[in-house]
Amino acid sequence: MLLALARASAWQPVVERVSRLTEETLGEPAVVAVGPGATEIDQVARAFREAEEVVDAIGPGTPHRPFHVPSDIGLPELLYALRDDIRVQKYVEHQLGRLIEYDERHAGDLLSTLRHYLAAGDKSIAAEQIGLSRQAFYQRLHTIERLLGRDLESGAQRTQLHVAVTALDTLTAAGAGGWGA
Incomplete structure (x- = not known):
């Protein structure tokens, strides 16, 4: 899901609500990742890729949160992302x-x-x-x-x-x- 918000400072409550609704719909915890903000159209693909990288790094040992951001990726998450290497x-x-x-x-x-x-x-x-x-x-x-x-x-x-x-x-x-x- 790609969200476009009018104000950059209002993203956290929106993402928490999306996470809650997603979990209610699926009936199980979901991984919701947030990439960096993008103010120009040519930045959207990079932001989406970074969010995908965050999703790939969230593994079984990562504490569940309503959403994850790139700074949540520590050594265990990095190694989980590289698990097939x-x-x-x-x-x-x-x-x-x-x-x-x-x-x-x-x-x-x-x-x-x-x-x-x-x-x-x-x-x-x-x-x-x-x-x-x-x-x-x-x-x-x-x-x-x-x-x-x-x-x-x-x-x-x-x-x-x-x-x-x-x-x-x-x-x-x-x-x-x-x-x-």
Whole structure:
């Protein structure tokens, strides 16, 4: 749907109403995306494409809202939009493959440990969140470093692993890839 409004400042209540009516008609939540405003006819196609990109990025893990705008697209949404790109899947395999294989062979949960550590950003907090002593948690992190050949003290390497874990979670939620999480 393409809407032309007389005043640019009045778009939000209109879009919220369109969202509500769409959901009532469909009987289920709908993804409504808003592109940038266009004041000239030659800007309409670009605005529509940007709204389409927003729709494509809204996945199963994205919180439901009446509408989404381009600034709602964070790392999980970007990775969801790229879910069919084999390069994302290969990135996850290269970054986390050995850890996933280890967990599968040993019925372990090192991936979960890494996920908690990366989300918390602090070893002590992450250990407390998953109910482990700091010593046991640190031992798990050491095993993760050894398996992956990574230094978890390196911000760049933590960032790479964070992107890979987020991509894995996104691909798993989207039904892509073939990994356990």
